Structure formats: structure tokens, C-alpha cells
Amino acid sequence: MKRVLQTLAALAVLAGLAGGAVVGLGLYNVSARVGHLQGVSWVLHTTFRNSVRLRAARPAEMPDLSDPALIELGARHYDTACRSCHAAPGEAQSATMAAMVPAPPPIGQAVQGWKPYQLHWIVANGIKMSGMPPWPAQREDDVWPVVAFLSSVQQGMEGADYGTLTRLPDEEAPLAYCLGCHGDGGLAQVPPLNGQGAAYLEMALQAYRGGTRASGIMAQAAREVPPETMGDLARWFAAQPVAPIPPQDMPADLVERGRALVHADTGDPDVPACRACHGPDRSERSAFFPNLAGLPAPYLRTQLGLWRDGRRGGGPQAGLMRKAARHLDDSDIAALVAYYASLPAETGQ
Amino acid sequence: MTTRLKQTDGQRKLRDVEIVMKTSMAGKSRRPISAEPGRPRARLAPLVALALLAGCDGRQSVLAPAGADARVLDSLFWVMLTGAVILWLLVNGLFFYVMRINRGAMSRRFADGLIIGGGVIFPTVVLGALLAWGLSIMPDQRAPGEGLTLRVTGEQWWWRVEYWPEGADTPIVAANEIRLPAGQRSEILLNAGRVIHSFWIPALGGKMDMFPGRETRMSLKPERAGNWRGQCAEFCGASHALMAFEVVAMPPDDFDSWLQAQAAPATPPGDAAAQRGARIFAREGCGACHAVRGTEARGAVGPDLTHVGSRLSLGAGTLGTTLEDFETWIAHTGAIKPEVEMPGYDHLTTADLADLAQYLKGLE
Numbered sequence: 113m114k115r116v117l118q119t120l121a122a123l124a125v126l127a128g129l130a131g132g133a134v135v136g137l138g139l140y141n142v143s144a145r146v147g148h149l150q151g152v153s154w155v156l157h158t159t160f161r162n163s164v165r166l167r168a169a170r171p172a173e174m175p176d177l178s179d180p181a182l183i184e185l186g187a188r189h190y191d192t193a194c195r196s197c198h199a200a201p202g203e204a205q206s207a208t209m210a211a212m213v214p215a216p217p218p219i220g221q222a223v224q225g226w227k228p229y230q231l232h233w234i235v236a237n238g239i240k241m242s243g244m245p246p247w248p249a250q251r252e253d254d255v256w257p258v259v260a261f262l263s264s265v266q267q268g269m270e271g272a273d274y275g276t277l278t279r280l281p282d283e284e285a286p287l288a289y290c291l292g293c294h295g296d297g298g299l300a301q302v303p304p305l306n307g308q309g310a311a312y313l314e315m316a317l318q319a320y321r322g323g324t325r326a327s328g329i330m331a332q333a334a335r336e337v338p339p340e341t342m343g344d345l346a347r348w349f350a351a352q353p354v355a356p357i358p359p360q361d362m363p364a365d366l367v368e369r370g371r372a373l374v375h376a377d378t379g380d381p382d383v384p385a386c387r388a389c390h391g392p393d394r395s396e397r398s399a400f401f402p403n404l405a406g407l408p409a410p411y412l413r414t415q416l417g418l419w420r421d422g423r424r425g426g427g428p429q430a431g432l433m434r435k436a437a438r439h440l441d442d443s444d445i446a447a448l449v450a451y452y453a454s455l456p457a458e459t460g461q
Numbered sequence: 462m463t464t465r466l467k468q469t470d471g472q473r474k475l476r477d478v479e480i481v482m483k484t485s486m487a488g489k490s491r492r493p494i495s496a497e498p499g500r501p502r503a504r505l506a507p508l509v510a511l512a513l514l515a516g517c518d519g520r521q522s523v524l525a526p527a528g529a530d531a532r533v534l535d536s537l538f539w540v541m542l543t544g545a546v547i548l549w550l551l552v553n554g555l556f557f558y559v560m561r562i563n564r565g566a567m568s569r570r571f572a573d574g575l576i577i578g579g580g581v582i583f584p585t586v587v588l589g590a591l592l593a594w595g596l597s598i599m600p601d602q603r604a605p606g607e608g609l610t611l612r613v614t615g616e617q618w619w620w621r622v623e624y625w626p627e628g629a630d631t632p633i634v635a636a637n638e639i640r641l642p643a644g645q646r647s648e649i650l651l652n653a654g655r656v657i658h659s660f661w662i663p664a665l666g667g668k669m670d671m672f673p674g675r676e677t678r679m680s681l682k683p684e685r686a687g688n689w690r691g692q693c694a695e696f697c698g699a700s701h702a703l704m705a706f707e708v709v710a711m712p713p714d715d716f717d718s719w720l721q722a723q724a725a726p727a728t729p730p731g732d733a734a735a736q737r738g739a740r741i742f743a744r745e746g747c748g749a750c751h752a753v754r755g756t757e758a759r760g761a762v763g764p765d766l767t768h769v770g771s772r773l774s775l776g777a778g779t780l781g782t783t784l785e786d787f788e789t790w791i792a793h794t795g796a797i798k799p800e801v802e803m804p805g806y807d808h809l810t811t812a813d814l815a816d817l818a819q820y821l822k823g824l825e
Contacts, residue, residue: 376749376759381616381654385760389746395757396744428808435804436749 144213153214160239164226168233177228177260181300181410185329186261187277188292190219193332194258197243198222200278202271214242223266232259249328251423253414257301257329286337290345293333300410306352307406307457311399313346315427324425354457360409362450370451373444382439386448389432392455400429406457412449416440521690523663527710529646529682530666533598544591555579602667606648606680611639613651615658615671617697618704618798619764619777624720633724634752636764637777639691640709641665642716646682659695662708668694683710690778699800705778726755727767727824738820741813745806753824763803770825776801787818 134140148156175182191200197216199205205218216222223231236255238246247255280288281295290305298304305313319325320334321342337345372378376385387394390404404412418424419437426433440448519525526535559567567575612632614621622639623632639662641647651660653671661668662681669679693704711719730739739756742748748758754767769775772782776798780786792814794803809817 376752376761379761381762384746384749384762386749388743388749388758388760394743396740398744398746401746432746432804432806435802 144211147213156214156241160242164230164233167237168227168230170227170229171232174228175256175260177256177263179260179300181302182257182260183264184277185293185299185302186257186259187264187274189258189329189332190261191278192289192336194219200271201265201269201274212243216243219262219265223262228259228263231262232256235259235262247328248331249323249326251326251328251418254301254328286341287345287348289333289336290349294349298408298411300408301414303407303411304457305349307354307403308350309397309399309403310343310346310350312402313349314343315400317342317346319426319430324427324430326423326425354406359406359456360453362409362454366447366450367454370447370449370454373447374451380444382441383444383448384436386452390452391458398429400427403458404452405455407452409449409453412452413445416445416448420445519690520688521663521692525664527684527687527689528662528665529684530602530680531664532684533601534667537595537598541591544587548587602679604646604680604682607646609642609645610648610650611641613639613649613660613671615651615653615660615693615697615704617655617800617802618693618700620704620706621654621764624723626720633720634754634765635723635768636772637774638707638709638772640711640716640719641681641683642713643683643686643710645713646680649679649681651677651679656697657695658693658697658704660691661694662689662691664689665708665710670695686710686712686715688773692778700798703777703779703798705774707773707778709773722771723768727753729755730820731823732819734816734819735823736820738816738818738823741809741817742820745809750803766821766824768824770822782822784815784818784822787821788814791817 147153177183190198196206197209197212198219199209201220203218205216209216226234232252232255234244235258236247236252238244278292281291282288283291293299293302294305296304316325317334317337320327320330321339323331373380373383374386376383376387386404389398389401391397392405415424416437419433420440422434422438424430424434523531523534523538526532608627610625610627612623612625620637620639622635622637624635625632649660649669651669651671652675653673655673657673658671659668660671660679665681665683666679669677671677687710689708689710691706691708693701695701697704730736742753743757748756748760750760750762751764751766752759752761754765758766770782774780775782775786775790776794779798780790790797792805792807792809794801794805796805806814
């Protein structure tokens, strides 16, 4: 018995020395050209698939993944953030990407066999040691547009459709890039910017870039534009006339309740009068508070929810809104969204 | 060995105490029980006594009654205290008598008499009488008002106050201060916002709890004009200790003209600084939570500020009302009052804060 234990101890010491030598002396060949030993790729890939299946939980509710605005936003984000590795639908990967170990699968192939919530998990979490990064923000609800796009790819989106979806308007860079999502009244979750003041817009861009306002999509976008152009971009948008978008159709009773809350007509001690900072019709206007009139309802709903849950950041005044929103309940949010969405948009300056 | 040593030690201490007691009882020595002269305890004693006595004459003391209800409670307190002292002396005197003066056996008859008389009949009569008296004065604390009704709501951590003069159909809204006509009984209806609070003005009367969703009532009758302090008396969150209010009882005529002034809309800002302050107030969205009647500020989340410049405290009895207090409060609310609903406006420039303070201080 004693001899067995001695042998085991000696083996353990030897194994430790061998492991130390591999790390310390660089004995393991990390060359991607050499690749993995027979079978290792299979083990890693199978582990990945099973790990995702174990961890991705079906959420209680999902957004409508067939919403064209959601698909377009996802496609446009994919175009700048993901395309370089996974290629566009129907497009051949670059030779360099195809040579990666493991090689990122072309998108048409990558999405096969996954359910939407599993795709959501993969995009939100990334895959360790594969080069697939996690979502670059402490927030996961804004992953859904990408999932909506990936679902369209699963259903056989063609290269031509992708080209139409991600085409940039005829403007100079980087403005054309911004207008892709924010032009023409925005994209449901994306607000048009021409109703806002320049100071607010620049502050928001800086907050996205610095990470104080969380959004995986805008974190990517804010780094696509050179920092020195942010001020000019903000001023350009602020100077644009408000797009003549027809006011959104909202249930009349909700709109009326929202109006009463916004104007503090209810005496509800939980809801500060939004109008004092966000309009409509206020005598003084802070350059750092956004106008809410006419913004897309889905964007308003998401942002109010984030504020209420304490997950929305922004500039130095973000603390004001975090306090203001903390006692909102779902019905308050629905009413406020309906009211502001029903208003015609205000001008920026 | 050790045990024995300890015993001797203990015996010696007992003997010391006995000696001290004997000497002090004989009135020959004014030394405290602790034999060593100049011990800190001995020097602290007068200070402690002074501090305790000062508490009896403050603006927030049940022992300095200034209201009809507080006076009843005060007499209840003194009667109870005097009774308790007398009973304590009687019981301990009896002990002393049977253990030191008359140690011999007592007759069965005397013992039975003592137990039944002193242990059953006497307490029943005394407690019964006290209970009857106590119950009889309880309704006085809730006597109906004589015209004015106040509706006070406990919020975290401040007081929403509405004055309803007799026959009024809209209230006159104020906050964090209770003003009452002296010599009249005013009705006070109590409510609470999110959690339970308790409304207490020790100098004027008893306290009454405030519950979310259930109205309670009390009434107060200040005997004379004066200024006191009230305090939330039920733990209600992080800043419970900073939830106080000023209480002012005024001669009825003064009160009426004060109330009339409170009912008026805000005075427009006077000088240039105050006008700038008014614009900053609107620009920074203060009106989302605060109402300033006569302006577009209509918020109902925080205190009505229409006449904030004439109040005696800021932050519900937390700060004074100098311009500097206004600036400090606006910029650092959370540091002064932990977890307060109002966000700190520390992003404002010093000049903006000064203008804002000027405007608010001018809202008299």
C-alpha cells in the first residue's frame, strides 16, 4: 500500500514538472498551421454545441423576429461588426478568415440547427477560445435585432436582399453610415436624430463610445466614426429639418393617460412631470435633455424600461432620469410611450 | 486556591460598598460610591445630568408641554411617576422592615392579610383607578377640531401638508412645516405614501402612526404662540432620523393672514439673479417634481415650493434656509440625506446654483 502511494506521488510530481515545462519552456506548438491533433477539433466543437444547448434558456417573451425594422438593424450591425469573419449571405469568406483555426463558418452555415434563443445566447456570450467575441455591452436585449437578421438568413436570405438591406444612403462618410439606421425616421428601435439638440447628440455619442451608455450596437457604431467628427455629426443632425413622418397611431385612452402623466395632471407622486425636461411646450429647454415628441414607440419603450431598471446610463445628468424613472410601472411606461409617440416631432434647436 | 482568593476579593468589595453606603447614609460624606477621588465618572456625572435636564426644556420635549393634549399627557406622566416612586418606596420599605427591623416570624393572620390586602386588593384598586382615569382622558386626544383641518402625508422623507379651512373645497398646499392657530383645536388627518411613518410634536401632543392607504386622525390645540419641532417617530428608511419639521403656533389673526399669503401664487422673481434662477429652475426640469403655483412647474413628486423662501427649514428640518443652505441642498441632496428621492444637481455651475438659490429664497 505504501509503495503504491509512493509511486502515485512520484507520478504526480513528474506530471507537474512536465506540465510546467510545457508552459515554462514553450514546448507546446501553438502554430495554427500545424492545427489540432486528430479528434481535438471534434471534442471542442461538440463541447461548444452541447454547452450552448445546456445554457441557452427559452425566454418568456421574444420580440417579433419577422419585423423588417429589426431585421434591417440587425443586418446593418452585422455588416460592420460580424461580416469580416462570417461573410455576407452568399458571399465567399476572405482567404485569411477561412484560414482561421477554428475557421469561423460562413453565416449561412453558422446559423444552421440553432433556435433563435440559442443564437441569442451565442451572440450575447461569444465562444471562448474560438475568436467569437461576447456582445460588447452590459445589456442583452439589443442582441435581438441580430437574431432577427440571423433568422432571416436561416430562412434563406439571398445576397441581393442583403445588399438592399445594408445599402448606405448617398452621402459622405461617416454621415452615410449614421444615416443608414438613423435616416428616414429611424428603425423602430433606432430614433431619428434630427429632432434633437447638438449638445445632447454629442454627449450621447461620447457616452456610447466611453461605455457609460450601454448598447452593443451603438458601442460598435460610435467607434466606427472618428472621434473628431462627432461634434460635426451632432451639429449636422441637429440642423436638419424634422422629417415629415406621420404621427404614430396609438390607442386613444393610453394617449390620454400619458398626456395627464406628462403634464402632472394626475397628482401621481410616482411619476415626475416628463414635460418639464422633455416637452412638449416648455418655456426653457436644457441642451442636454432629449425631445421625446414623435420618437418611435419601440425605442421609447426600451429606453424607459432600461431607465426604470437602473440599467440606462448617459452623460453627467443621467442620475436625474434614473431617479425620475425608478417608480414607473409597466402601465405608466405604456401610457407615456403612447403619448409621446402620438405627438408630431419637435425641431432640434 | 484561586476560588478562595476570589471569594475573599468579593467579600472585601462587599464590605467596601457597605462602608460607603453607611458613610453616605449618615450624611457625613458626599463622596461618590467610587472611593478614588477625581475619577472620570465622577466628573462626567454633572455634565450628563445637565444634558438630560436640557432635554426637558427643548423645542421637542414632552416635559415642556405647550398644548392642551401635551398637558394631559404631562400630568399623566407625573402622576404615574409620583405613584411609581411612592409604591417603590413602600415596597422596599416593607422589605427593609421585614428583613432588617423586624426579622421575627409574623403571625399567619398578619401574613395572609398582607398578601391579600397588599398583593391583591391594593394593586387592583390602584391599577383599576389608574386605568379608568387613563381611559377617560384618551378621547380628549381625539377631540373634534374647531374649523381648520390639516391633511398631512408622510413621504420618504418629508411631509406633504394641506390646509383645509372650514368649508374650503381646494386645499392650500405647503410642506415640511405645520402652522396652527394658537388657542384653537385643529383637526389633523394623517396618511402615508409608501411606508409607515408616525407624526409627533412632543410639545403639543401625543403621536399618531401614518399608514399607506389608511387614514388616521388626531387633533391638536396649542395653548400659546410659539415655535416647536416635530419628528417622524416610526422608522421609515435610511433618512428616518432626518425627517423632522418645524411647528409654529400663531395668534389666530396672524395665522389667517399667513394662510391667505400661502394660498397666493408665487411672487415673480425680483432681481436679475432671481430671474436667471427661475429660468434655470425651468431649464433643469425642477418642475417635474416640484410645483411653484403660478408657473408651469406642476410636479407632485416632491414638496410644493411656491412659498419655500418663507419656510424655517430645508430638507424637512435638516438644513437652515440661508442662500448657502439652498445651494448645498440642491447640489448634494444625497450626501445630506441618504437615499433621498431628489437627485443632486452637482452638475450645475456655482453661478447657476447661486442664481437658483436666489430665486428659491425669493419665493416667500
